[in-house]
Amino acid sequence: MQGRKFHIGRRAFCEGSGRDGEILKEENQEDIIGRLVLIHYQDRPTLYARCEAVEPDVKKGWYHLTLLLLTIPAKTVTWILKEEYILGAAFTMGGQAMRLEGVPPHRPEKEVEKGTEEPGSKGGRAHNKVIPFRRES
Secondary structure, three states, rough: OOEEEEEOEEEEEEEOOOOHHOOOOOHHHHHHOOOEEEEEEEEEEEEEEEEEEEEEEOOOOEEEEEEOOOOOOOOEEEEEEEEEOOOOOOOEOOEEEEEEEOOOOOOOOOOOHHHHOOOOOOOOOOOOOOOOOOOOO
């Protein structure tokens, strides 16, 4: 598994990298907090969650990962996981297959430069139409 990359947010973490073989050093934990993950349950994408906290467990290489499950109502859970599980490796919980997948952050499309506008568009924003909430008479 050495060298496998897992993207969570804007930063890629390499398994087996870092000082003393630990990946989730304090500076990397800050990059995980606030990131979205897609939770796979029985090999199916099931729900989204936001990483709220990552704290080391008493066992080396294990962490308390606090997730805000984006359900209605929202629910906070804390899972004790190995660092490789946080980084995307499959694991089981209660005999059920699970996996976390990082969701890349949304990046708005770059505005079309003036010189490359499509014909008939105004300032490169022809596809962006404002739709009013109330019905116009």
